[in-house]
Amino acid sequence: xxxxxxERDPADPxxxxxxxxxxxxxxxxxxxxxxxxNARGEWLxxxxxxxxxxxxxxxxxxxxxxxxxxxxxxxxxxLMRTLPIMPLVSGVVVFIFGGLTLWLQDDVFIKMKPxxxxxxxxxxxxxxLLFGKSLLGYVFDSAFKLDAEGWRKLTLRxxxxxxxxxxxxxxxxxxxxxxxxxAFKVWGIMPITLIFTFSQMPLIMRHSLDExxxx
Numbered sequence: 001x002x003x004x005x006x007e008r009d010p011a012d013p014x015x016x017x018x019x020x021x022x023x024x025x026x027x028x029x030x031x032x033x034x035x036x037x038n039a040r041g042e043w044l045x046x047x048x049x050x051x052x053x054x055x056x057x058x059x060x061x062x063x064x065x066x067x068x069x070x071x072x073x074x075x076x077x078x079l080m081r082t083l084p085i086m087p088l089v090s091g092v093v094v095f096i097f098g099g100l101t102l103w104l105q106d107d108v109f110i111k112m113k114p115x116x117x118x119x120x121x122x123x124x125x126x127x128x129l130l131f132g133k134s135l136l137g138y139v140f141d142s143a144f145k146l147d148a149e150g151w152r153k154l155t156l157r158x159x160x161x162x163x164x165x166x167x168x169x170x171x172x173x174x175x176x177x178x179x180x181x182x183a184f185k186v187w188g189i190m191p192i193t194l195i196f197t198f199s200q201m202p203l204i205m206r207h208s209l210d211e212x213x214x215x
Contacts, residue, residue: 022079023084026072026075026076026084026087027072027084027087028190029068029072030065030068030069030071030072030094031065031185031186032186033061033064033065033068034061034062034064034065034068034182034185034186035061035182035183035185035186037057037060037061037064037065038057038058038060038061038178038179038182039057039179039182040057041056041057041058041060041061042057044060045060051063051064054102055102055105058107058110058178058182059101059102059105059107061182062098062101062102062107062110063098063102065094065098065110066094066095066098066099069090069091069094069095070091070095072087072091073087073088073091086121089117089120089121090117093113093116093117093120094113097109097110097112097113097116098110098113107178111169111173111178111181112173114165114166114169114185114189115166115169115170118162118163118165118166118169119162119163119166121159121162122159122160122161122162122163122166123159123163124159125155125156125158125159125162126155126156126159126160128155129152129155129156129159134148134151134152134154134155135155136151136154136155136158144204144208145208145209146204146207146208146209147207147209149207150203150204150206150207150208151207153203153207154200154203154204154207157200157203161196165189165192165193168189168192169185169189172184172188
């Protein structure tokens with residue numbers, strides 16, 4: 001029987017377990033590449049002149065971001081023989097808006113990417129709830145197991161949080177410099193997301209199916 005191309009439903013017992021740390025590296029690695037390349041764009045061009053074909057630092061960062069995203073998706077396929085749904089959707093948006101950024105030499109497109117992705121994720125999660133599907137399990141099922149009510153509540157909260165991130169991204173990129181936006185994208189959004197994630201632990205503990213977490 002052929003394996004599916006995309007990751008299985010979280011409730012499917014045949015779904016392969018993924019090391020949470022590996023999953024984190026594959027999903028956040030491209031973002032760290034983007035930050036480093038924007039901060040050290042000129043240094044990279046001096047050592048690798050071919051990167052100068054991309055343009056200024058933000059365009060070098062965009063090109064390397066696209067490459068790192070492709071590598072992360074390929075690594076996911078090689079390691080798990082399936083493609084994770086949300087990183088794949090994010091990757092498609094990265095390739096489309098990154099391509100437009102490089103082609104038109106206009107960084108507005110890559111700056112809008114987080115807005116598009118977060119809005120898409122938020123609408124998808126909230127829309128899934130309307131059809132009785134808690135899609136957040138595709139993201140966190142390797143980290144913990146919840147009952148149906150727990151997934152429903154957590155999906156609702158994350159759906160609203162993604163929409164909040166979309167609004168924040170719009171405010172920052174439209175009112176501050178490119179360097180400030182890139183720095184906030186890594187050092188602002190990540191802490192905010194971590195704080196929000198940890199704030200959900202009481203809910204997770206109440207609805208966890210893992211006795212070790214409940215205790």
